Amino acid sequence: MSHYHIKHLEEYxxxxxxxVREPENFWEEIAEEHFLWRKKWDKVLSxxxxxxxxxxxxxAQLNITENCIDxxxxxxxxxxxxxxxxxxxxxxxxxxxxxxxxxxxxxxANVLKEQGIQRGDRVCIYVPMIxxxxxxxxxxxxxxxxxxxxxxxxxxxxxxxxINDSExxxxxxxxxxxxGAKTIDLKGIVDEALQNCPSVKSVLVVKRTNExxxxxxxxxxxxxxxxxxxxxxxxxxxxxxxxxLFILYTSGSTGRPKGMVHTSAGYMVYTAYTFKNTFQYRExxxxxxxxxxxxxxxxxxxVYGPLANGATTVMFEGVPSYPDFGRFWxxxxxxxxxxxxxxxxxxxxxxxxxxELVDKYDLSSLKVLGSVGExxxxxAWHWYNDTIGKGKSPIVDTWWQTETGGIMITPIPFVxxxxxxxxxxxxxxxxxxxxxxxxxxxxxxxxxxxLCIKFPWPSMARTIWGDHQRYKDTYxxxxxxxxxxxxxxxxxxxxxxxxxxxVDDVIIVSGHNLGTAPIEDAINEHPAxxxxxxxxxxxxxxxxxxxxYVTLKDTGESRNHENxxxxxxxxxxxxxxxxxxxxxxxxxxxLPKTRSGKIMRRILRKIASNDTSxxxxxxxxxxxxxxxxxxxxxx
Ligand code: PRX
Numbered sequence: 001m002s003h004y005h006i007k008h009l010e011e012y013x014x015x016x017x018x019x020v021r022e023p024e025n026f027w028e029e030i031a032e033e034h035f036l037w038r039k040k041w042d043k044v045l046s047x048x049x050x051x052x053x054x055x056x057x058x059x060a061q062l063n064i065t066e067n068c069i070d071x072x073x074x075x076x077x078x079x080x081x082x083x084x085x086x087x088x089x090x091x092x093x094x095x096x097x098x099x100x101x102x103x104x105x106x107x108x109a110n111v112l113k114e115q116g117i118q119r120g121d122r123v124c125i126y127v128p129m130i131x132x133x134x135x136x137x138x139x140x141x142x143x144x145x146x147x148x149x150x151x152x153x154x155x156x157x158x159x160x161x162x163i164n165d166s167e168x169x170x171x172x173x174x175x176x177x178x179x180g181a182k183t184i185d186l187k188g189i190v191d192e193a194l195q196n197c198p199s200v201k202s203v204l205v206v207k208r209t210n211e212x213x214x215x216x217x218x219x220x221x222x223x224x225x226x227x228x229x230x231x232x233x234x235x236x237x238x239x240x241x242x243x244x245l246f247i248l249y250t251s252g253s254t255g256r257p258k259g260m261v262h263t264s265a266g267y268m269v270y271t272a273y274t275f276k277n278t279f280q281y282r283e284x285x286x287x288x289x290x291x292x293x294x295x296x297x298x299x300x301x302x303v304y305g306p307l308a309n310g311a312t313t314v315m316f317e318g319v320p321s322y323p324d325f326g327r328f329w330x331x332x333x334x335x336x337x338x339x340x341x342x343x344x345x346x347x348x349x350x351x352x353x354x355x356e357l358v359d360k361y362d363l364s365s366l367k368v369l370g371s372v373g374e375x376x377x378x379x380a381w382h383w384y385n386d387t388i389g390k391g392k393s394p395i396v397d398t399w400w401q402t403e404t405g406g407i408m409i410t411p412i413p414f415v416x417x418x419x420x421x422x423x424x425x426x427x428x429x430x431x432x433x434x435x436x437x438x439x440x441x442x443x444x445x446x447x448x449x450x451l452c453i454k455f456p457w458p459s460m461a462r463t464i465w466g467d468h469q470r471y472k473d474t475y476x477x478x479x480x481x482x483x484x485x486x487x488x489x490x491x492x493x494x495x496x497x498x499x500x501x502x503v504d505d506v507i508i509v510s511g512h513n514l515g516t517a518p519i520e521d522a523i524n525e526h527p528a529x530x531x532x533x534x535x536x537x538x539x540x541x542x543x544x545x546x547x548x549y550v551t552l553k554d555t556g557e558s559r560n561h562e563n564x565x566x567x568x569x570x571x572x573x574x575x576x577x578x579x580x581x582x583x584x585x586x587x588x589x590x591l592p593k594t595r596s597g598k599i600m601r602r603i604l605r606k607i608a609s610n611d612t613s614x615x616x617x618x619x620x621x622x623x624x625x626x627x628x629x630x631x632x633x634x635x
Contacts, residue, residue: 001174002026002029002030002032002033002034003015003428004030004033004034004273004276004297005276005277006277006415006428006471007414007415008415009415009416009417011415012412012415012416012425013122015428016308016425016426016428016429019428019429020429020431020455023044023045023429023455024044024045024050024351026428026429027044027045027056027269027429027458028041028044030151030269030273031044031057031060031265031269032559034269034272034273035062035067035268035269035272035367036062036066036067036070036071037060037061037062038061038062038063038066039059039060039061039062039240040042040059040060041057041058041059041060041241041265042059042060043055043057043058043059044056044057044473045456045556046058047456047601049456049476049481049482049483050256050476050481051470051472052471052475052476053355053462054328054456054460054462055241055242055267056242056263056265056266056456056458057241057242057265057266057269057458058239058241058242059240059241060240060265061238061239061240061241062238062239062241062264062265062268063141063142063144063236063237063238063239063306064141064239064245064264064267064268064308065105065138065142065236066179066236067268067272067308068097068138068303068304068307068308069081069101069102069105069138069307070236072098072310073098073099073102075310076098076310077097077098077099078097078098078099079097079098079310079312080095080096080097080133080312081096081097081098081100081101081307081311081312081313082094082095082096082101082134082313082315083095083096083286083312083313083314083335084096084130084314084315084317085127085129085314085315085317085318085331085334085335085463086317086318086378087178087179087180087317087318087319087322087594088178088318088611089323089327089330093334093335094131094462096131100371101135101138101230103232103233104131104135104140104227104232105135105138105139105142105295106139106230106231106232106233106234107144107227107230107231108132108135108136108138108139108227108230108404108427109139109140109143109229109234110230110234111139111204111223111226111230112139112140112143112145112170113143114226114230115170115201115202115204115221115373116201116202117140117143117169118143118144118145119143119144119145119237119239120144120145120146120243120244121145121146121170122145122146122147122148122166122167122168122169122247123136123140123146123147123148123168123169123170123171123172124148124149124150124159124162124163124166124168124170124171124172124200125137125140125147125148125149125150125171125172126149126150126152126154126159126171126172126173126186126189127149127172127174127186127206128152128174128177128178128179128186128208128317129182129292129293129317130174130177130206130315130317131209131294131315132174132206132223133149133315134293134302134303134315136172136204136406137246137293137299137303138151138303140246141245141246142234142236142237143234143236143237144237144239144243144633146166146244146245146246146247147245147246147247148162148163148166148168148246148247148248148249148259149246149248149293149299150162150163150249150250150294150405151292151294151295151577152174152177152184152186152292152293152294153292153577153579154176154294154577155189155573155574155575155576155577156189156190156192156193156574157193157576158243158257158575158576158577159189159190159193159576160193160194160195160196160197161256161257162249162257162259163193163194163197163199163200164196164197164199164233165249165256165257165259165465165466166242166247166259166466167199168197168199168200169199169200169201169202170200170201170202170204171190171194171200171202171203171204172203172204172206172223172294173186173187173190173203173204173205173206174186174205174206174207174208174209175187175189175205175206175207175208175209175210175211175213176208176209176211176213177208177209177507178208178317178318178320179208179318179591180318180319180321180322180323181322181550183209183211185211185213187205187213187214188213188214188307191214191216191463192202194216194219195526200219200379201219202219202220202221202410203216203219203220203221204221204223204226205220205221205222205223206223206224206542206598207222207223207224213539222469239264240264241261241263241264241265241266241488242264242265242266242353242462243263244261244262244263244264244462245262245263245264245267245540246261246262246299247259247260247262247465248259248260248262248295248296248299248402250296250401250402250403250513251506251513251514251515251518252392252470252474252506252515252517256518257515257518258464258467258470258471258474259464259465259466260402260403260461260464260465261461261462261463261464261465262405262461262462263457263462265458266457266458266459266460267272267304267403267405267406267458267459268304268308269458269459270302270405270406270429270457270458270459271300271304271305271308271317271405271406271459272304272305272308272309272323273428274300274304274305274406274407274410274427275300275301275309275311276309277368277412277427277428278367278370278396278398278407278410278412278413278427279339279341279396279413280339280367280368280412280413280414280415280485281306281309281311283310285311285312285338285367286312286314286335286336286337286339286365287301287306287312287313287314287337287338287339287340287341288299288309288313288314288316288331288335288337288339288340288341289302289313289314289342289370290316290320290328290340290341290342290343291341291342291343291372292345293315295377295402295512296400296401296402296405297341297372300405300406300407300449300459301341302315305383305406312435314331314335314337316331320346320350321349324357325349325350325353325357326353326357326358326360326361327506328340328342328346328350329357329358329360329361329363329388330361332361332363332365332366333361333362333363333365336365337365338365338366338367338368339366339367339368339370340366340368340369340388341369341370341371341372341398342370342371342372343371343372343373343374343510343511344371344373344374344375344376344377344380344511344543345373345374345511345541345542345543346511347371347376347380347383347384348377348380348540348541348543349541351379351383351384351387352541353576358387358388363388363390366388366389367392367393367413368393368394368396368413369384369385369388369389369393369394369395369396370395370396370397370398371384371396371397371398371400372397372398372400372407372511373508373511373512374508374511374543374544375498375500375501375543376395376397376421376554377421377423377543378420378421381395381397381420381421381454382420385418385420393413394411394413394414394418395411395418396404396410396411396412396413396418397410397411397418397421397422397423397424398410398423399423399487399499401485401486402461402513403461403475404453404457404460404461404485405459405460405461405521406427406457406459407427408426408427408430408453408457409423409424409425409426409427409430409432409497409499410423410424410425410427410434411424411425412425415633419492419496421498422492422496422497422498423496423498423499424496424497425495425496426497429455429457429458430453430457431452431453431454431455432452432453432489432497433451433452433453433454433482434449434450434451434452434489434490434491435448435449435450435451435452435479435482435484436449436450437450439479439480441454445491445492445493445494445495446490446491446492446493446527447490447491448488448489448490448491448571449488449489449490450478450479450483450484450485450487450488450489450503451485451487451488451489451497451499452479452483452484452485453483453485454480454481454482454483460483485502486502486503486504486506487501487502487503488500488501488502488503502530505517505601507534507535507536507544507546508536508543509536509539509542509543509544509545509546509579509580510541510542510543510579511543512579514527514546514576514579514580516533516534516535516601518575518576518580519534519546519548519572519576519580519582520532520534521575522571522572522574522575522576522580523548523550523568523571523572524565525571525575526567526568526571527553528552528553528555528559528564529550529551529552529553530550530551530552530553531550531551531570531591531609532549532550532591533548533549533591533601534546534547534548534549534582534606535547535549535601535604535605536605536608537583537584537605537608537609537610539583545583545584546580546581546582546583546584547582547583547584547585547586547604547635548582548585548586548606549583549586549588549591549606549630550564550566550568550585550586550588551565551587551588551589551590551591552587556625561587564587565582565585566583567580568582568585569582569585584608584634584635585635586627586630586632586633586634588629588633589629590623590626590629591604591626591627592604592618592621592623592624592627592630593621593622593623594620594621594622595620595621595622596612597622600621602616603616603618603627604630605614607627607630607631607634608634610634613633
C-alpha cells in the first residue's frame with residue numbers, strides 16, 4: 001500500500017525517507033495505485049542534470065483527462081467538478097458535474113479537431129476565468145494538443161510574443177472579460193496581437209460580455225454554435241508519458257519569456273499527490289484556489305490536481321474588491337469552502353479593510369488555508385491565521401515555481417506544526433540543498449544560502465520551448481548537478497525552510513513574477529530615454545513595488561517629468577501589461593556602473609528601499625558621483 005494520504009508527522013518522516021532512499025520504488029507505488037494507465041512504464045526514472053534530461057515513467061501511455069474526468073464518471077458522475085462563481089454576485093453560480101464536464105470537454109475537443117488541430121499542435125488560450133478556460137485546457141489535453149495559456153491581463157504585444165514563440169495554430173478567446181466593475185475588450189487585444197502572428201489559422205470566441213466585436217471572416221468563429229453541433233463523446237488520444245502537456249511562459253531575468261514545458265505523466269502524478277496532501281483533501285470538500293488559471297497555480301491546483309482527485313474546484317471570475325472587500329468571505333460562506341488558497345498580496349489587501357467585512361460571514365467551513373507566490377510576512381500570516389482561520393485552520397505556506405510544476409516546500413496541515421513565515425519542510429520526494437557562493441552545499445541547520453534541488457521530482461519542467469540551451473544555462477549551470485531555483489532560503493534549527501526572496505533580477509510584485517529586462521526594454525523604447533534600471537522596493541500590500549531609475553537623452557530641452565512618467569507607464573502597459581507598471585520613476589543624471597559597465601542594482605535597490613546606511617563599497621564604481629545625486633533626489 002502506498003502512502004497516498006499522509007496523516008501524521010511520524011508517517012511524513014517515514015515516507016519522506018523512503019522517497020529519498022528509494023525514489024523509483026516510492027513513485028512507482030504512488031503511480032501504480034492511484035492513476036489510470038493505458039500502458040505501464042518500462043522505467044520509472046532516468047535523469048542526467050548535466051544534459052539536462054529527466055524522464056519519468058518512460059514507456060507509459062495515458063491520457064491525463066481520463067484520469068481527471070472519465071475514471072470518476074461511474075462513482076462521481078453527478079458530483080460537481082467545477083463550481084463557477086461569476087464576477088457579478090447576482091448572477092447564479094454554475095455547478096458543472098463530472099458528467100457534464102466530460103461532455104463539454106469532448107464537444108470542445110471535437111471542435112478543435114474540426115478546426116484541424118492535431119496531436120502536438122500548439123493552442124493558445126487567452127480566456128478569462130470562466131468555465132471555458134478550464135474546458136479548453138482539458139480539450140487540448142484530450143486530443144494531445146499542447147496548450148499555452150496566456151494570462152488574460154497581458155497586453156497584445158506580450159500575447160503576440162508568446163503565440164509566435166510556440167507557433168500556435170489556434171487561439172481561444174472571449175469577446176470580453178469582467179473584472180469587478182470593469183469590462184475588458186479581450187477580442188480587440190487578440191485582433192491587435194494577430195496582426196503579427198502568421199501561424200494562427202483560426203480563433204474560437206466565447207461569448208461572455210456580449211459586446212460587439214470584430215469577427216475576421218474565415219479566421220474567427222463563435223464557439224457556441226460549433227459546440228452545439230459537436231458530439232458529446234470522443235476518444236482520448238493515448239499519449240506517451242513524456243509528451244508535452246503544456247507550455248506556460250514565465251519571466252526570466254533577461255530577454256524573452258521562457259516557455260516552460262511540462263509533460264504528461266510526472267506532472268499528473270505529482271500535482272495530484274501534492275494536492276491530496278497539502279490540502280488534506282477529502283471527498284466532500286470544496287476547494288478554492290483564487291489564482292488565475294493563467295498562472296501555474298491555477299493549472300496545477302484549480303484544474304489538474306483537484307480533478308485528478310475527483311474534487312470540487314471553485315473557479316472565481318472576479319476580484320477580491322468587488323462589489324466590496326468582503327467578496328472572498330461571502331463566497332466562502334456561500335459555497336462552504338473547506339480549503340482556501342490565495343496569495344499574500346491578497347491577504348495584505350484584505351487585512352487592511354477592517355474586521356467587519358470578515359465578521360459578517362460564516363467562515364466555519366474552512367479547514368485549511370494556503371498561501372503561495374511570495375514570502376508571507378509575519379503580520380499577514382497572523383492575520384490570516386487568527387482572523388480567517390480563527391486559530392483552527394493551519395496555514396500551508398507553499399513554496400514552488402512555474403518550473404517545478406507542483407508544490408515543493410510546504411507544511412502538511414494537521415501533520416507539520418506551522419511556523420509563521422516558514423514554508424517548513426520539503427514535500428515527499430523533494431531534496432533541497434542550500435548552496436554557498438563557492439558552489440558548496442551548506443550542511444547542517446541554522447544556515448542560509450541559495451536554494452537548489454538536487455534530485456529530480458516528477459513534475460519538473462523538462463525544457464524551455466525551442467531553447468534547451470537556455471534551460472540548461474538558467475537552471476543547471478550555476479551549481480553543478482543541481483537545479484537552481486533563483487531563490488534564497490534559510491534553514492532553521494529544526495530543518496524548516498524559510499524562503500527569503502529572489503537572488504536574481506526577477507522581482508515578485510503582487511505575487512507576479514516580473515523580469516527587469518523586458519520592462520527596461522519597454523522604457524528604453526521611449527524616444528527621450530537614454531537608459532533605465534528597475535529595482536523592487538518593499539510595499540505594504542504588493543510585497544514589492546517597482547522603482548525605475550531613468551536617464552534621459554541630453555537634448556538641451558526641458559521636459560515635463562509628469563508627462564514622461566505617464567508615457568513610460570503607458571509603454572510598459574502596451575508592451576507587457578498593467579501589472580508591470582512602475583510605482584515610482586526617478587529621473588537621474590546617470591546610473592551607477594562597475595568598470596565593466598554593469599549597472600550596480602544592489603546600490604539602486606538599497607536607495608529605493610530607503611536603506612542607505614550601508615551602501616557597501618562604491619569606490620570601485622566607474623561613476624561614484626551619481627550615487628549622491630540619486631540619493632539626494634530619491635522619491
Ligand atoms: O521567489 C519564489 C516565489 O515565487 C517564485 C515563483 O514564481 P512563479 O513561477 O510565478 O510561481 C508562483 C506560484 C507557484 C519563486 O521562485 N514564491 C512562490 N511561492 C513562495 C514564494 N516565495 C516565498 N514563499 C512562497 N510560499
